[in-house]
Amino acid sequence: MALSVVDLYRTVLPKTNCKDCGFPTCLSFASMVVSEQHPLKNCPHIDPELLAKSELELAEQYAEGKWLKRDLAGEALKWAQNRAASMAVEDLPDRIGGELVDCDGKTGLKLPYLNGSLLIIGTDITDESDNKLTRYEQVFVLNHLAQGGRALPTGKWKGLVEFPNTVSKMVSMKSQVEEPLIKHFSGKGKELQARALALGATPLQGQQNDADVALVFQIFPRVPVSLMFWDVKDDEDFEAEAKLMFDETVVEHLDIESIIFMSERLRQLLCQ
Numbered sequence: 001m002a003l004s005v006v007d008l009y010r011t012v013l014p015k016t017n018c019k020d021c022g023f024p025t026c027l028s029f030a031s032m033v034v035s036e037q038h039p040l041k042n043c044p045h046i047d048p049e050l051l052a053k054s055e056l057e058l059a060e061q062y063a064e065g066k067w068l069k070r071d072l073a074g075e076a077l078k079w080a081q082n083r084a085a086s087m088a089v090e091d092l093p094d095r096i097g098g099e100l101v102d103c104d105g106k107t108g109l110k111l112p113y114l115n116g117s118l119l120i121i122g123t124d125i126t127d128e129s130d131n132k133l134t135r136y137e138q139v140f141v142l143n144h145l146a147q148g149g150r151a152l153p154t155g156k157w158k159g160l161v162e163f164p165n166t167v168s169k170m171v172s173m174k175s176q177v178e179e180p181l182i183k184h185f186s187g188k189g190k191e192l193q194a195r196a197l198a199l200g201a202t203p204l205q206g207q208q209n210d211a212d213v214a215l216v217f218q219i220f221p222r223v224p225v226s227l228m229f230w231d232v233k234d235d236e237d238f239e240a241e242a243k244l245m246f247d248e249t250v251v252e253h254l255d256i257e258s259i260i261f262m263s264e265r266l267r268q269l270l271c272q
């Protein structure tokens with residue numbers, strides 16, 4: 001019999017809310033056990049026989065994926081790894097830039113990334129300090145490897161909404177990227193500028209605008225992203241505004257989901 005959160009709470013846990021498991025209540029512990037495979041034995045007050053029986057039941061429902069919280073980052077990463085698995089590393093410099101390097105007998109790609117570079121061997125990606133990237137960061141890098149075309153940036157900028165099939169993604173762009181930037185840097189445009197320059201951003205050229213900050217990040221050799229930021233003014237009733245723009249060729253290099261992940265990562269790096 002499968003154990004739901006309520007079953008676990010009612011028939012297995014002692015319901016004393018003693019907090020010995022590290023959770024404030026038995027119910028919150030039950031929720032973590034059922035949806036995130038938190039070990040049931042972390043509650044030290046369950047009769048050993050009941051514990052063994054319950055662990056068996058939980059193992060069966062975990063195997064079926066029943067009531068498990070979806071690991072969206074893990075699923076996206078698996079998909080991107082499969083997508084990139086068949087790429088020929090020798091083709092990559094011509095397609096997306098970077099250079100081939102020898103790594104203990106294996107051929108890897110050194111790919112410029114913001115103000116540094118990535119080392120990519122197969123689907124394994126590390127930065128210059130030998131750190132693994134976050135899972136969402138790996139997703140957009142791998143999708144770029146799999147999809148990146150030869151198109152060079154044209155210098156014609158577009159907002160995300162101007163690309164096909166992006167209407168449903170605008171909520172993520174607003175809530176995960178633009179609004180956090182506004183919240184973090186409102187009244188601190190100079191701080192944003194300094195942070196961006198430290199990430200290798202350069203002034204946005206040839207674009208008529210009245211933004212207080214107008215910069216271009218070279219995320220990958222063929223994927224520039226521009227950021228415009230209008231700061232609050234002391235004498236005006238005006239709220240700060242932030243907008244990311246993409247070269248019109250970006251969809252040749254990344255799928256829309258990856259453009260969102262990349263934008264979120266840029267926001268994280270700026271707000272760190």
Ligand code: SF4
Nearest residue numbers: 017018019021026043
């Ligand atoms: S240790 Fe067990 S009894 Fe105590 S709060 Fe956690 S689940 Fe409840």
